[in-house]
Amino acid sequence: MTLLYIAAGEASGDILGARLIAALRARDASLDFAGIGGERMAEQGFVSLFDIRQLALMGVAEVLPSILRLKRRMEETVADITARRPRLIITIDSPGFTLRLAARVRHLGIPVIHYVAPQVWAWRPGRVKKIAQRVDRILALLPFEAPIFEAAGIPVDFVGHPILESEAAHGVAERAPGEGRRLIIMPGSRRGEVKRLLPIFAESLKRLPADIHPIIGLAGTVEETVRARAAEWGRPVSMVRSPQDKADAFAAARAGLIKSGTSSLEAAVAGLPHVIAYTFNPVSNFIIRRLFRLKYASLVNLLLDEPVVPEFLLPHCEPVRISAGLTRLFEEDEAVARQREGFARALARLRPEHGLPSEAAADAVLRQL
Template sequence: MTTVYIAAGEASGDILGARLIAALRARDATLEFAGIGGERMAEQGFASLFDIRQLALMGIMEVLPSLRRLSQRMDEAVADITARRPRLIVTIDSPGFTLRLAARVKPLGIPILHYVAPQVWAWRPGRVKKIAKRVDRILALLPFEAPIFEAAGIPVDFVGHPILESEAAHGDASRVPYTGRSLIVMPGSRRGEVSRLLPPFAETVRRLPADILPVIGLAGTVEEIVRRQQAVWGRPIQTVRAPGEKADAFAAARAGLIKSGTSSLEAAVAGLPHVIGYTFNPISNAIIRQLFRVKYASLVNLLADEEIVPELLLEKCEPRGLAAALLPLIEDDEAVARQREGFSRALAKLRPEKGLPSEAAAEAVLRML
């Protein structure tokens, strides 16, 4: 049997891994899989080496207290790969963990494919030289990434963005168990970011019209944090967890308050007008402000090369500004139409030449094997 070792470090990578496993099995039923994943990969029969939630960290100050635990998990992964000797290692996103893992196991001589190109175009472009020493090939989600890495000698396949396979586009508003105007709130899938974003997001909701019902999207890695803090919203809330539930909630919602990242693209696929908010602690904010090199954080805005989605980041991620940006999307149909037209232009650039993104990724993996 041929073993493919897959290492994902957070919820979004878990989804990618699950779709990749399904697409690979459809093409070669003899493949075996091992590595690190979450509940979506488990649905594919994947047994993770350890709980993926232990890796769901982000931000300089958030990672520091967990360094010892992260180091232990890294040692476990290296030992597991050394013992198994898979034919191929696929590391998925989460470069803080996965690319360090790649560096540790590179001397074993096993080919390494990294899925989701690190955003060197956004910050720390010098990383590309280190990446070239750690991986043998990259699967890129964005069309403009290939030339950057190919210039450093790393072969790249543009496979398209997996958000195009999201269930978010297929929601049915008639299935939601509530009525009236609702607001989707997506605070993230990492413990640190949820703890940071819940307070300003909740205060933002308290500044909106009293009839607005907040519908909170839950990720398995942080569900308990969100549920413990239900009282902070100051009004009744709904929660959604399963992909189908989220899709229905997107279809029914008037607007969304979304953390920066893949969740924003998911909202765009669903046609949900939204505002982006994100912040770290003050020290991390100061460092990141110096490192960030692009005009926009939102991929929708980057692809369209204009601010389709309002971005309130770092110190600007505060309730007054967030509420002011949301109100037009709640009350003004023309503002909603403008965002949706921008979504269409941006998303058209994310499609692979043929088939679905997961299928293009599976074909690239099989070529390496």
């Protein structure tokens, strides 16, 4: 068997890893896999070295208390790779962990592919030089990323955005929980972010009419935390966990309140008008405001260079602003139509030249082998 070592650091990377494993096995049944993954990769028979939730951290204040644990997990992973000697290492997103891992095992001479290009176009462009020393190839999700990394001497394959394979576009509204006007709430998959965002989202919800029924999309990494916090909201709340249940909720909802990130693109694929909101703790906010280089955080807005999706970020992540943005989506058909037209234009730019994104990624991996 040819062993490929895959290291994913959070829920979104777990989904990418699962689809990549399936696409690779469809092409070459002799491949075997080891590394770090979550429940979606486990569905493919993947056995993770440790629980992926231990890596799902974001922001300075969340990472610092966990430094010793993260260091132990890094040492454990390096030792595992050294013992197994895979033919290829595939690191997926989570550059804070995965690119450090790539640096630690570079001396072994094993080729490294990094799946999901680090967002050097958004902040810290100087990272490109270090990345070039750590990886042999990048699989990029966005069409404008290839020239940035190729200029630093890193081969790049634009494989398309995996959101195009999401179940989100195939929901059935009649199967969704709740009645009346429904609002999808997607608070994230990291413990720190859901603890920060859920109180803000709860206050935003209080400012909306009582007939609006909230449906929360759960991530396995933080499900217990979300359920406990939502139980204190004082109003009926539905929960959806599986990809298909989330797709059904997307189909039934009028609007979405979504943390910045992949969930926003899922909403776009489903044609669900939404606002995005995100904030860090005060220390991380201070740092991010000085390092972030872009006009927009939403990929839809970024691809189109126009504010299709309302953004409430950092100091503007406030209930009064968020609720006002949601009210427009519930009350104004024109605002809904404008977003859906923008979604179509943005998503067209995320398609690979041939096939599905996971298939394009698998082909790139096999070429590297």
